[in-house]
Amino acid sequence: MKKNLHLIDRSLRGIIGVTVTAFALFNGDYFQEPVLEVLLGVFGALNLISLATGWCPIYHLANISTRKPE
DSSP, X not given: OOOOOOHHHHHHHHHHHHHHHHHHHSOTTSOOOHHHHHHHHHXXXXXXXHXXXXXXXXXXXXXXXXXXXX
């Protein structure tokens, strides 16, 4: 797995991941649909995994890299 995310991209994914995951877990009664809560939780978790690893599977499939070449 070759890293393909720039530091700014990783930081944004971290912010989005924490926000969306927290909202999915602690939304109260805002969403009445459990499937939507699970999808939001999965989306947030995938962003947090991308933050931790520096690798995005979607970018990999599309052959995109925001990381500067070394």
